[in-house]
Amino acid sequence: MTIRSGDEAVEAARKLAAAFAPQAGDRDRERRPPAAEVAELSASGLLGSTVPKRFGGPEVSVAVLAEVFRILATADASLAQIPHSHFVFLDALRRQGTEEQQRRYFTEALHGARFANAQSERGGRTVTDDATTLRRTGDGGYVLDGEKFYSTGALFADLLVVRAVLADEPAGGNGAAPKALAYIRRDTPGVTVEDDWDGMGQRTTASGTVRLTGVRVDATEVVPYTSLFDGPTTYGARAQILHAALDAGIARGALNAAVTAVTKARPWFESGADTAAGDPLVVQQAGELEITVRGAEALLREAAGAIDAAEREPTADTTARASVATAVAKVAAARAALEASSALFELGGTRSAADSLNLSRHWRDARTHTLHDPARWKVQHVGRWLLSGTPPPRHGQL
Numbered sequence: 001m002t003i004r005s006g007d008e009a010v011e012a013a014r015k016l017a018a019a020f021a022p023q024a025g026d027r028d029r030e031r032r033p034p035a036a037e038v039a040e041l042s043a044s045g046l047l048g049s050t051v052p053k054r055f056g057g058p059e060v061s062v063a064v065l066a067e068v069f070r071i072l073a074t075a076d077a078s079l080a081q082i083p084h085s086h087f088v089f090l091d092a093l094r095r096q097g098t099e100e101q102q103r104r105y106f107t108e109a110l111h112g113a114r115f116a117n118a119q120s121e122r123g124g125r126t127v128t129d130d131a132t133t134l135r136r137t138g139d140g141g142y143v144l145d146g147e148k149f150y151s152t153g154a155l156f157a158d159l160l161v162v163r164a165v166l167a168d169e170p171a172g173g174n175g176a177a178p179k180a181l182a183y184i185r186r187d188t189p190g191v192t193v194e195d196d197w198d199g200m201g202q203r204t205t206a207s208g209t210v211r212l213t214g215v216r217v218d219a220t221e222v223v224p225y226t227s228l229f230d231g232p233t234t235y236g237a238r239a240q241i242l243h244a245a246l247d248a249g250i251a252r253g254a255l256n257a258a259v260t261a262v263t264k265a266r267p268w269f270e271s272g273a274d275t276a277a278g279d280p281l282v283v284q285q286a287g288e289l290e291i292t293v294r295g296a297e298a299l300l301r302e303a304a305g306a307i308d309a310a311e312r313e314p315t316a317d318t319t320a321r322a323s324v325a326t327a328v329a330k331v332a333a334a335r336a337a338l339e340a341s342s343a344l345f346e347l348g349g350t351r352s353a354a355d356s357l358n359l360s361r362h363w364r365d366a367r368t369h370t371l372h373d374p375a376r377w378k379v380q381h382v383g384r385w386l387l388s389g390t391p392p393p394r395h396g397q398l
Helices: 006-030 035-044 062-075 077-081 084-096 099-110 235-264 280-312 316-348 360-369 375-388
Strands: 115-118 133-136 142-151 159-166 179-185 191-194 208-217 222-224
Touching: 006 035, 006 062, 006 077, 006 360, 035 077, 062 077, 062 235, 062 280, 077 235, 077 360, 084 099, 084 115, 084 159, 084 179, 084 222, 084 235, 142 159, 142 179, 159 208, 179 208, 235 280, 235 316, 235 360, 280 316, 316 360, 316 375
Parallel strands: 115 159, 133 159
Antiparallel strands: 115 142, 133 142, 142 208, 159 179, 179 222, 191 208
């Protein structure tokens, strides 16, 4: 199937969400890899929805893409997380790939091919430190060695996108060697993908370990990474707005579950109400939560619009404003997800804590996903922008 417009993308997401939601709790409880559901995602055409028009895609806006992720996450946050890196690395190709690379990989995406990340490592002083290397060979290619963790969706990938240090290249102004992205087939000799992710939440994202041993990489499979941040860019904001959309979706999904839980709860005897929904304190808390979640959703839309505007006119000012708006949306969505998924049990009462209902998945998904990058640093960047006009730094988390 081919997506031809933003409206079609949103409608496809709604249909998938309706299909994914009924078994989301069971998949989480059983840690059951959603192979069939991921195949449906590929068949839907959504994976090609950001492909530029000149390569045959609909090139949907960031606003549309964020809404697609929010809708999917409302149904199943684990499933919605899986294609995150797919879209991030298609964006990297759009910005950094050669004409031939873009034509090759965009065509695959239009046919449902899945790209997954192999970026983060367990070692290193910070998350930005990479030990994985690309070293030149005598025939003009590279050999890739290293180990990656949190490789979301790798088990279901057709292609893995590996961030690595170009070990033979001279160091840049910061004293570090430049980095690149290697777009390699998952079944390339020397690649091992392990299903060893054991997070308390987002249990079925297949975020395991990728081991790379003497992997041969053609020069045509390598795309520059470090230079993504040389000038004004929305690359980081685009990646982060999808994380914000996931959190906003988790928040809405938790609130929906709370509404259902209230219908099965008993009113507190002091309230004088006939039903839990008639308890004025339950009503008050539900109203507060709706305001919080709607606020996060509105900030998500605002930030997505700021990114779209910055992409039409990418200046230092417009891209900085887009990053700040995205930081605001991400913090608000994270807070909403945690608050709604916790208050769900207050609204539903003791019955909602039954393990058979598995309502804890909403909080576990929220708590796990919101650890992706610290909100406290986003708040710092927002505050500096507000008080002194200091633009946020350029990196993949803003």
